[in-house]
Structure formats: structure tokens, C-alpha cells
Amino acid sequence: MKFKLTATEKGTQARAGILSTGHGQIETPIFMPVGTAGSVKGIHARDLKEDIQAQIILGNTYHLYLRPGTSVIEAAGGLHKFNRWDGPILTDSGGYQVFSLGDIRKLSEDGARFQSHIDGSYHLFTPESVIDIQRTIGADIMMAFDECTPGDADFDYAKKSLELTQRWLHRCFAQFEKTEPKYGFPQSLFPIVQGNTFPELRKQAAIQVKTFDADGYAIGGLSVGEPEEVMYEMTEVVNAELPENKPRYLMGVGTPVNILESIDRGVDMFDCVMPTRNGRNGMLFTAKGMINIRNKKWENDHSPIDENGNSFVDFYSKAYLRHLIISNEMLGAQIASQHNLAFYLWLVKTARLKITEGNFKSWKKEMVQQLKTRL
Numbered sequence: 001m002k003f004k005l006t007a008t009e010k011g012t013q014a015r016a017g018i019l020s021t022g023h024g025q026i027e028t029p030i031f032m033p034v035g036t037a038g039s040v041k042g043i044h045a046r047d048l049k050e051d052i053q054a055q056i057i058l059g060n061t062y063h064l065y066l067r068p069g070t071s072v073i074e075a076a077g078g079l080h081k082f083n084r085w086d087g088p089i090l091t092d093s094g095g096y097q098v099f100s101l102g103d104i105r106k107l108s109e110d111g112a113r114f115q116s117h118i119d120g121s122y123h124l125f126t127p128e129s130v131i132d133i134q135r136t137i138g139a140d141i142m143m144a145f146d147e148c149t150p151g152d153a154d155f156d157y158a159k160k161s162l163e164l165t166q167r168w169l170h171r172c173f174a175q176f177e178k179t180e181p182k183y184g185f186p187q188s189l190f191p192i193v194q195g196n197t198f199p200e201l202r203k204q205a206a207i208q209v210k211t212f213d214a215d216g217y218a219i220g221g222l223s224v225g226e227p228e229e230v231m232y233e234m235t236e237v238v239n240a241e242l243p244e245n246k247p248r249y250l251m252g253v254g255t256p257v258n259i260l261e262s263i264d265r266g267v268d269m270f271d272c273v274m275p276t277r278n279g280r281n282g283m284l285f286t287a288k289g290m291i292n293i294r295n296k297k298w299e300n301d302h303s304p305i306d307e308n309g310n311s312f313v314d315f316y317s318k319a320y321l322r323h324l325i326i327s328n329e330m331l332g333a334q335i336a337s338q339h340n341l342a343f344y345l346w347l348v349k350t351a352r353l354k355i356t357e358g359n360f361k362s363w364k365k366e367m368v369q370q371l372k373t374r375l
Contacts, residue, residue: 001140001188001215003247007356013239013266016355019216019247021088021140022185023080026055028247028268029351031259031344032090034276036060037067038083041276042334043341045085051311052341053349056087056140058271061133062094066116066123070136078138078183090271091139093130093192095146096220096252107147109164127171131179131189138183143218144172146192151225158196165194166208173212188215190249196221197230199237206241216247219267223253232261239266256285256347256371260364263351275344279336282325285343289373291318293336298322305335311342 007016019026033040033048035057040048048054059079064070076082079089098105098112105114111126127145134142146165149158169191176189191209195201209217219238222231235250242248249269250262259270275285284291286306291298301318313335324332347367354360 001186003216003245005245009355009358009360012264012361014263014351014355014360015266015268016352017247017268019268021056021188023086023088023140024055026088027349027352029259029263029348029355030055030269031348032056032058032269032271033341033344034058034060034271034273035083035085036273037063038079040337040341041280042330042337043276045083047338048085048341049087051313052338053310053345054087054341057085057089059089059091059137059139060094060097061091061130061137061143062097062125064091064137065094065133066118070133073138074136074182078136080138080183088140089138090141090249091134091137091143092251093134093143093145094125095143095192096148098125107164109167111145111168112147127168128175131172131175135179135182135187138181138185138187140185140187141216142176142187142189144169144189144191146194146220148221148224149194149196151197153196155198155201158194158198158201161196162194162201162205165192166205169209169212190214190216190218192218192220192251193238193242194221195234197226197234199234202234202237203241206238210241210243214246216249216269217242218249218251220251222250223258223272228258228261231258232265235262235265235267256344257368259344259347260351260368260371263348263355264361264364270348275340276337279338279340280333282322282332282336283340284336285340285371286375287343287346287367288370289375290371291375293318293322293325295322305339306343309339309342310346311339313338313342 002020005017017028130145193205195205247268250267282294298318306314354363
């Protein structure tokens, strides 16, 4: 995998680049739709590529391991052939999902023992097994196994957790170097910078991951309950240490405003379930602000969902979409999800254009104010 910076802007850390993978090029900054169980909820692969213009999607190691299982995916020839998405795929390590299981998981030096949320069966994720699972899934970009600490963790807990994550990282890379891709295309492994909300831990972690000279680096453990300004501060601390010639991925972030602010701070890659999850609940993102389509004010509004929208679904009316959402019709969730994903991809594509033109900072200031508006 190769990364080339194509533009930067004075007065900001914002960058535009090109990330080359075995399944094609990715123009950064980029947003990656989340395909938890191998599919982006309610969206066909054709629409992801042609309408939403997604360049890379995510798969979830924890969920795919439990169902359908690695044997099914391997028999298909990897996730790309299983779900018929022929672009790049990134898989997370499952660390966040294990963290979110709370009382039904237990951490040790060896790894994380947990109960399946499906049937209660017990499983063990180790740094080695997580690498093996991701080799079998066939992701272009794999994530190292880590512990994600809660946002309110104290310093001692965060320090011990980071030290465990760092020891696991050595094991991840050892297993990665011992094994080969299964499907004839290269795979990359990204370390994850943890350290909670403590600048000294974040800096230490960023310095440590650099020693692996990876193809890219991720920033994890943010957007888990801490204030937004703290998230931005931690991002700045980490990006000050990470190499400029490698992509930087802020995991699980976030709102359109979060994304623009983080691009301003030097982040290249993003993912979040918000466009689809909020869409299913009737929340739409537009360049003029947010729409709660459930509000009665839209009941008889027969104007397009978004007159400036970038998806074919935007020609449906607000009144029709409200009817579908209120009625719990599947099509309503699909339309809202597709609109939101197309908007997110438009947002990062436009940010890239503004960086190239040299006016990202002024555009971002105006856009942030509009994005916060409730229509």
C-alpha cells in the first residue's frame, strides 16, 4: 500500500492524498461507510459505488467471526467475493466490540475472553487470532488488536491498558509477518494509538507505534463519551507525532462537524455508523443543516428531500419520506441512509477540493455553522 500527499494548506493541518491498495485508489480525506456484518445496512453494493460514490467500506471482525464465520467467508474467497464489493475494505480488530460487551468479557495478558451476544458461547480473541481472522476475511487494511478504555477511565487504568495494548501490538506484527495474504492481493496492518484523554499517554503511544513503520496509523478510543474539544486536543497531540507521509485514521468519528474539524487537524480517514443509524431514526444531514423528518412540519411538505442532494433518492419528497419513516417501512430507512451516506461522501470530497484550491479554512468555518443548524 502506498500513500502520496497531493496538497496541503497553509494555516491548517488539512491534507489531500491518494492511498493505493490492491483493490484500487482512495482519495483522501475519505469517509468509509460501515458494513458491520459484511453489508452497509440497506444499501446495495452498486449504489455504494455508483450513487454514494464510496471508495472503501468497513467490515467488522467481531461480527463476521461470529456470523457467518470465517469458514464461510474463506470458502467464498474472502469478503470481497462474499458481498460482491470490489473496492478496498478495512476491518477493525473487534477490540471496540469486546470493550462494549462490558460484564460478559474478561481481559488478560493472553487476550480477551468474551461471550457471544448471539448465543452466549465463549470465545477468546488474542492478538494472533485476530490477525488470522482478518487474513481470512481478506481486508485490504487490517487493524491491530487493542483495548479501548471508557472515556472516564482514570490515569492508572489508562496507563495499564495502554501498556497491554502495546504488548499486544508486538504480537500482532509478529503474527502478521509470519503469515501471508490468502487471496492474491496485499494487506496492510495499522497500529492503533490509545491513551484515553491523557496527553502524555497519547504522545507516548504515538511515538511507540511509529517504531513499526506501518503503512498507516489509527487513533482509537475517542468519541466514547469525552467532550468534543478533548477529542480534538488528543487528535492534535497524536498527529504532531505521527509521520506526515502515512495516512491517519480517526476511528468511529463522527458528526459532519467532527469530520471537518478533524480534517483541519490532519486526519485523512473516518468511519462512523451515524449516517445509517441516525438515518434509520429519521435524522437527515444536509449542507444547510439537520432535518428531523419525523417532525410534523414535514407532513405536507412535498419539496425534494434535499434540492442540492447528490443521491438519486433525494428526488423523493420530505412528506413521502416522513410517511415511510413514521410507518416503519423499510424503504424509509433505506432512503434516509442512502441520502446521509451520499452527503458524507460529498462533504469529504468537497473538503478535498477546497484543500487543493487553498481555501479549506474559510469554507470549513462557514460550513460548520450551517451544519449545526436544525431545520
